[in-house]
Amino acid sequence: MSFDSDTSNPYLRSAAELRVLFARDAVERDKAGGRPLEQLGLLKQSGLLNLVIPKAHGGEGQPWSTALRIVREFAKVDGSLGHLFGYHAAAQQSAYIAASGAQAAALHEASARGNWFWANNGNFRTRSLSGRRDGTHWILNGHKPFTSGSHIADRISITWLDEATGDTIAGSIPSDREGWTSLNDWDAIGQCQTGSGTCTYENVRVEASEVYDRGDEAPDAAFRTLTPFLQQGVLLNVFIGSAQGALLAARDYTVEKSRPWVHSGVERHIDDPWVKRVYGDLYTRTVAATLLADRALEVLDGAWARGTALTARERGEAAIPLAAANALAGNVALEVTSKIFEVTGARSTDNALGLDRFWRNVRTHTLHNPEEYKTRNVGHWFLTGEPPVPSILQ
Structure with missing residues (x-):
């Protein structure tokens, strides 16, 4: 085993080509932190952001093993970009896990059309974000830590606590939603460009259609x-x-x-x-x-x-x-x-x-x-x- 890339797979070949580009300034970007916007642009051009979306919904329909080998490929030179790509795919697929089939299909189709980059605001361990019903929609207030990718995201996967019941609710919103802010305050010794810091919510509205709902299916299925x-x-x-x-x-x-x-x-x-x-x-x-x-x-x-x-x-x-x-x-x-x-x-x-x-x-x-x-x-x-x-x- 030489740790060479599998260039027989077109997606891994594309990832290996990106890795070469990412390596050129990986050391400098690691020191600078902040937003890897140029690298995000290259990712969007590559088509890899739609890798695990089913083909029926406009994606490439590839297995998780391919996506995670791409994480591995990027991490050979830049752990932050590997992390960001992997968490994008996981946040994107949160709809498939937590939403109804129709919701997931609609979100994935929109994501594939818009070439969205997804971020995670769904940390279940924190109880710092709560919401209340206001008619058919929700109003959220609080914050979320460890929000990988939020500083460069198009779409945000979120969870919050229902103020009335204490239940955990899941959904997703666009990153330009009024009241939602990524502080981009991640300042750890590693993973310096992941934006895994804090996001704040001030009266953020979540529409009923943006709340994931699997109907009567058991939540622990x-x-x-x-x-x-x-x-x-x-x-x-x-x-x-x-x-x-x-x-x-x-x-x-x-x-x-x-x-x-x-x-x-x-x-x-x-x-x-x-x-x-x-x-x-x-x-x-x-x-x-x-x-x-x-x-x-x-x-x-x-x-x-x-x-x-x-x-x-x-x-x-x-x-x-x-x-x-x-x-x-x-x-x-x-x-x-x-x-x-x-x-x-x-x-x-x-x-x-x-x-x-x-x-x-x-x-x-x-x-x-x-x-x-x-x-x-x-x-x-x-x-x-x-x-x-x-x-x-x-």
Whole structure:
């Protein structure tokens, strides 16, 4: 496995071409933060924003495995763009999970026509946004944190609490809706262009047609609990892409620029047995994590393809390979993105190279997705046969 792109797939070939363009200023953009508007324009031109919309509704009808391999491809050079693309697809497909079939079809058709970029304001863990009914529509007030993509979005996927009942309501609105504001205040050490900060709501009106409604279907029906699978799939492939990209960048630096350690007894750094062993170990671990991630993508494709026929048992069986892959990938990515500095040398810490961005991006993501709980879920299943109970995180 060389971590080369699959150019036999036209969508992955397009993503690889974009990756080359994104790499040109990835270090500078990481330092600047803010809005990657030029890169968004390139994404829109590529047609990839409609990748997972069904063909019947104007999209490309591609499986999640293709979309998440694109996340991986972008993350080889820019974790923020991988994150943004993945969360766009997940927010876009929230309509398919939470809305009626007619609502989802109409939204997807409009999204494909308008080439919309979607953002997520649907963090279920926060209770900071509430709404009240006003006739046939809703009025929302409050805020949402961790709103990835909101700073460049056309459409916003949202959830809020019903002031009267405490129930969680879902829907989507255009980003130019009066009273809605993206503060673009994300200031973390990593994922610096994701816009994952705060959005505020001041008397934001949500029309009845914008509220998702699946009628009498049980809110805990198995298919309706797949949102965490999509989010985990994005994080998983940011980890894998970051590990691969960091390892490739470090290898190139080692081959072209690293100087042998004074006590190594070799003339070329790559001839140092220590350097060979470290690269061999990091490569092996990255390959193992990649293969497990690929298996998780197959499982996700299968669960998604079942649609509303998905059973609770099938959902539970799918959760285990996703959790296992996520736990391993996060740990491997942390190790790779940190340990490369041991074999690239002191000069590789130059800010102009930006090799630290890989670690900062992975470290930021793993804190939102603790490996400990994924591993416990896998262990509990292995010992008892009981899969994780569906929740906002698993």
